Amino acid sequence: MDFDKHIHFYVEEEEAKQILICVIAISLAFTIVYAGLNAAVKHPKSFLFFTALSVVTVGSGFILHEMAHKLVAIYYGAYARFQMWVQGLMIMFITSFFGFLFAAPGAVYIYSPRITKKENGLISIVGPIVNIVIALVFLGLENIRPVKFFFPFFGEPLHVWDFGAKINIVLALFNMLPMFPLDGSKVFVWNKIIWFGFIVLSLGFGYFVFQSIDIVVMWGILLLVSLIMSRAFIR
Numbered sequence: 001m002d003f004d005k006h007i008h009f010y011v012e013e014e015e016a017k018q019i020l021i022c023v024i025a026i027s028l029a030f031t032i033v034y035a036g037l038n039a040a041v042k043h044p045k046s047f048l049f050f051t052a053l054s055v056v057t058v059g060s061g062f063i064l065h066e067m068a069h070k071l072v073a074i075y076y077g078a079y080a081r082f083q084m085w086v087q088g089l090m091i092m093f094i095t096s097f098f099g100f101l102f103a104a105p106g107a108v109y110i111y112s113p114r115i116t117k118k119e120n121g122l123i124s125i126v127g128p129i130v131n132i133v134i135a136l137v138f139l140g141l142e143n144i145r146p147v148k149f150f151f152p153f154f155g156e157p158l159h160v161w162d163f164g165a166k167i168n169i170v171l172a173l174f175n176m177l178p179m180f181p182l183d184g185s186k187v188f189v190w191n192k193i194i195w196f197g198f199i200v201l202s203l204g205f206g207y208f209v210f211q212s213i214d215i216v217v218m219w220g221i222l223l224l225v226s227l228i229m230s231r232a233f234i235r
């Protein structure tokens with residue numbers, strides 16, 4: 001990409017505030033899923049520490065993913081801004097109490113008089129690409145400088161970088177499901193071969209990092225569910 005002088009990557013104060021709220025919220029909800037709400041009462045210090053680690057592993061994956069969308073959208077001449085979604089924030093916390101994370105606290109909204117399918121596809125795919133890059137960085141850190149912590153709510157010590165890598169692979173794969181409004185739906189509409197290639201590489205990478213076929217099976221089930229749901233909703 002050649003970045004010329006027309007590109008102004010600028011984060012407004014209100015936007016920065018909303019990003020900060022969402023990063024903290026997603027890290028907290030993630031901690032509730034992993035440690036359980038019980039841990040907040042029984043081991044408050046460990047709970048807070050795990051939330052801080054979640055900012056590093058999950059929060060970073062979230063914010064860099066969204067900022068990548070914004071950067072490429074601005075590159076294509078659009079106005080792009082992160083907007084918090086209060087209902088999404090609430091749904092995220094409610095699902096976290098039930099042990100799973102529906103992470104949709106907000107997204108980058110793009111305003112442009114004209115954006116092509118290709119541009120929209122590229123704006124979309126860059127988010128999951130960023131998560132894969134972060135996963136690779138974490139995997140490198142795991143090999144160079146592993147960090148382990150013991151938490152009373154886990155049976156075994158947590159390898160922080162390995163954990164961060166896994167979370168970012170899941171983030172990339174989830175966002176690439178071909179279901180509106182997820183990134184995958186726009187990539188799928190733009191170029192099915194690129195969408196498929198990305199999925200195959202990410203699943204292969206996931207299989208290598210998780211050392212288990214479960215990630216492939218689970219993504220396959222989610223794909224099936226999203227196909228059934230899009231048939232049910234799009235007529």
Ligand SMILES: [Zn+2]
Nearest residue numbers: 065127175183
């Ligand atoms: Zn995205």
